[in-house]
Amino acid sequence: MKEVAKAAGVSTAVVSRLLSGDKTLRVSAATRERILRIVEALDYTPNVAAQSLRLARSRLIALIVHNVSNPVYAEIVSGAEAAATARDSALLLGEAASLETGSNRLIDLIGAGAIDGLVLQGAGAATDRALAKAVRKRVRTVMLQVETEADSALISLPDQEAAAIATDHLLALGHERTGCLATAPGLRFSQARVAGWRSEMARHGLEAPDSRLVWAGSDLALGRGGVKRLIDQAPEITGIVACNAVAAIGALAGLEDLEIDVPGEVSVIALHDFPLADYVTPALTTVRMPLAEMGAAAVNLICGDADLAKHHVTIDRPAPRIILRRSTARASG
Amino acid sequence: MKEVAKAAGVSTAVVSRLLSGDKTLRVSAATRERILRIVEALDYTPNVAAQSLRLARSRLIALIVHNVSNPVYAEIVSGAEAAATARDSALLLGEAASLETGSNRLIDLIGAGAIDGLVLQGAGAATDRALAKAVRKRVRTVMLQVETEADSALISLPDQEAAAIATDHLLALGHERTGCLATAPGLRFSQARVAGWRSEMARHGLEAPDSRLVWAGSDLALGRGGVKRLIDQAPEITGIVACNAVAAIGALAGLEDLEIDVPGEVSVIALHDFPLADYVTPALTTVRMPLAEMGAAAVNLICGDADLAKHHVTIDRPAPRIILRRSTARASG
């Protein structure tokens, strides 16, 4: 910047104020043009580190997800990235597995307060570490789907509603004995989905006993194993609400292992949707939830100036809706 | 840091040199302990922006991928993230779609030389923009799979070898008339895979005419459409080498649309592997390539001090290997 100022015969203050669009700066059209031409000619770009130092702001947002290879989380990442870009910020990505132990740069950046905001998906050691650091430096933090004691915001999805919609779909097809393949126990969203299933069953005067509920998780293997336990516990069921679509695909495989036909003998409907759900066999009927929008909302919340403490929003636009495919069918009985 | 220095009764120079592990610093054990205790007590963390400014180094690496939701690219991201973390750097993630137009922070960071390195996957407007900025500021750049005129490194996969392995597998099963469902034309890796198919056919004295080749792409829809063109052009084929596993899954759907049984009438083997490939029907036989390792290698190359200009490496460990599933079977004829 010094060089630009010298070449233009002005002080660096003018250059800085001009480039940062200072409204109070009065400058003749001639010098303005001259400076801009020289900036162009010298190919000057402001030093980002100096700016961050001076402004105490980095326009960097960190997102820690459990696992990018899970299409559900990938969609969150995608939404967050798009929003960050739209907000003129860049996105730092971390995966839980690599951040759990040892010293590493991303956790350090959080601990140094060097980022403008932090978005945490999922619960675990990595998330806890990040959160602890963030709290100390008062980094604006948004939790996705799982709450915490810290003064961070919480963004959730209409979990209960979506589970109810899924359950209702099975009921409408005539399945009266439904089971629930839940995600990991103890998490808010997990409970909410189970509650959606239970309450919708209750609303129709049907029972939803614990024997028809299995806690599994959000990946293929857990879904595959979980569905076997579910069938074992409750062989009478003809419909399954799977609380996570990736697990549901595992469940389809598990049912095939058991030689149970889907949707002939058992219908399966899952929460969340992603492109490949249309390409498994049978194509998975799902209830789509606004995952990308959730990622985007988190970033927007950070970039906005709302007080994040105990701030809780639910992303209900677009509303959860059924993507009808082949894994659900009318009950045969 | 000033506060720490004052509290310890020393100058900031000692604190800085102590914390950064300066070997030439001579301090008494007493002051060393005292300073460290005070750092702890005051919960001091060095200001990252100031360090970056002074050291002209940010320990930030940017990775731009076409699309995180594609499991093939997700695995690259995952590998890169792990390597960055291991190298004590953080990973900035960008998706092509959001970076193509308009001003945005990530491209600006590159243009300001504010990152230590840049990894580009795929070709397109976003990649071109990033590359142009990187060249001007001499940012260490690594291209994945597609080369460029710039002085950046290129990392590739054993594409030709993998395609040959896939082809060989079909030949071993007795398929003499094979087709190739290629990815986008004009890209190095795309050509290499086709070359692998062609040369392996030739090596067995079989023909591989252009009619049995279709250029598609790397997503579900392009695979689905592409396979239909392929069958249309060459209805005689009984085996398909799909150059991308995501496209291959689209192709399975396309074949089902055509009511062609896999593997009964046509066998399909694809390049690249990911968990869901085991869960489609029929489960997709693939040739696994070291995608995560490629992402990691890119980061390691950046963090190392090799001269990147015209540096070309192929990731051949672990070697491509067949993951045998159900989409390939012995030829019936």
Add this chain to the structure above:
DNA sequence: CCGATTTGGTAAATCGTATTACCATTCTTT
């Protein structure tokens, strides 16, 4: 006891930008 060496530090100059608080002129106005 004197000069040399070691010990244990320090002072000060960057790094590149943003911003506050001030001017000199020149132009109006009466």
Add this chain to the structure above:
DNA sequence: AAAGAATGGTAATACGATTTACCAAATCGG
């Protein structure tokens, strides 16, 4: 023509580290 306002800027400081060059006091060898 003198006072007041507008024009077009400038000087200086702070942001928070790193690093080079230097130095006083203590120790040591002879």
